[in-house]
Amino acid sequence: MSIVTTVMAISIIWHRILTFSAVCGVLLLAGSCVYDRLGMCPEGSAEDVCVTFRIATQNTVGTKADNIAGQETGTAAENWLELDKLRFLMFTEGGAFLQDLSAIAETMSENTDIWNLYTVKATFKEPYFNNPLFVDGNVRFKLMVLANWPAEAVEEIMAAKGSVSEIERAHAVFEMSPEFFPETGKTGIPMFGLMDCAVSWSALAASDTGNYVDIGDVYMLRSLAKIEVLDNIADKDAAGYPKVSEVRLMKWNSVARMIPDNFRNGVQVSAASYPDAPGFVDSAQGRMFKWKEYSTESLGAPYEFKGFTTYIPEIRTERLAFRVVIQQSAAEGDAVSHDLAVPGTGNAWGAEILRNHIYRINVNATAEISLDYTVCPWDEANRITIPPYPEN
Numbered sequence: 306m307s308i309v310t311t312v313m314a315i316s317i318i319w320h321r322i323l324t325f326s327a328v329c330g331v332l333l334l335a336g337s338c339v340y341d342r343l344g345m346c347p348e349g350s351a352e353d354v355c356v357t358f359r360i361a362t363q364n365t366v367g368t369k370a371d372n373i374a375g376q377e378t379g380t381a382a383e384n385w386l387e388l389d390k391l392r393f394l395m396f397t398e399g400g401a402f403l404q405d406l407s408a409i410a411e412t413m414s415e416n417t418d419i420w421n422l423y424t425v426k427a428t429f430k431e432p433y434f435n436n437p438l439f440v441d442g443n444v445r446f447k448l449m450v451l452a453n454w455p456a457e458a459v460e461e462i463m464a465a466k467g468s469v470s471e472i473e474r475a476h477a478v479f480e481m482s483p484e485f486f487p488e489t490g491k492t493g494i495p496m497f498g499l500m501d502c503a504v505s506w507s508a509l510a511a512s513d514t515g516n517y518v519d520i521g522d523v524y525m526l527r528s529l530a531k532i533e534v535l536d537n538i539a540d541k542d543a544a545g546y547p548k549v550s551e552v553r554l555m556k557w558n559s560v561a562r563m564i565p566d567n568f569r570n571g572v573q574v575s576a577a578s579y580p581d582a583p584g585f586v587d588s589a590q591g592r593m594f595k596w597k598e599y600s601t602e603s604l605g606a607p608y609e610f611k612g613f614t615t616y617i618p619e620i621r622t623e624r625l626a627f628r629v630v631i632q633q634s635a636a637e638g639d640a641v642s643h644d645l646a647v648p649g650t651g652n653a654w655g656a657e658i659l660r661n662h663i664y665r666i667n668v669n670a671t672a673e674i675s676l677d678y679t680v681c682p683w684d685e686a687n688r689i690t691i692p693p694y695p696e697n
Contacts, residue, residue: 360452458477502520504520534666562578598610
């Protein structure tokens, strides 16, 4: 190699070193870590940031359409979150775990009558946010919310502190007892939320406890479906007979996956996500429905409900079995029990019972129990006639 060639090679290498050093210097002067879409930023200094967001649980049901908003509002018990046990987990845009905000997040309900909207405020330090060189000036991250989860499932997730994909692959479950029923202030339906956030870096840098940055709404998705049975039997006597006196589930699923596949914030599920270990129950006693009366809204209009209610995890429709007891008169023992199942095809419910949906059965007659199966809100009903069964 000639002296000239050697000098040129050394010059090129030296130029590259200087260029690399200059870039590193700019990054160091910025006082931030290098933005990594797929992983965490290195440890570094960070200033306090103050953020606020809302947890929305106002919708019990969606249609076959995607958006879950504005269909039918849930009851207070169906919306209730146990605030002390909420978990707020923050991840990078690529899904790597950043930190747990649960201990520092201040959560309050905005409407304790129906418990459907919660405001959260948090002040924290996060080196991942301390970077003015984000693409288009926005900090991108993910916020996960776990609500009403069983303690052992939360502990498993928190101990691992894995990525979003690792948490999803864990397939955490809720094992529903035969006695489970949501009750405000006591027992809530397990829910899950995951929001992709894009927030102005300059707004975060300027935030303080008098100027919280609003990062949006996390829409919670219930892990259970709701089934209702309405007594619409005509030609009742003055005492209200004949009437539906009892409803039970005889076959159902008792285990719910708490994080559905392909979750998207604010979007209804369109397919069931089943647990790794099946929880199918075939019971001689069954799971008792409860009689409930409440006022809510359906498609923005008032709706008065009086009927029997229960909650179940997702299941293939054809695997469900019910028992409806019709009391013919006030005389003791004057009752007829009918066992029935929903056909796998030809029904308005579809092939699967999906989480966060309401399914209604209207009992219209007693000689041949005629049921209108309806997926809320007010899907076109398909009438199915069940032949008479002998008295039990």
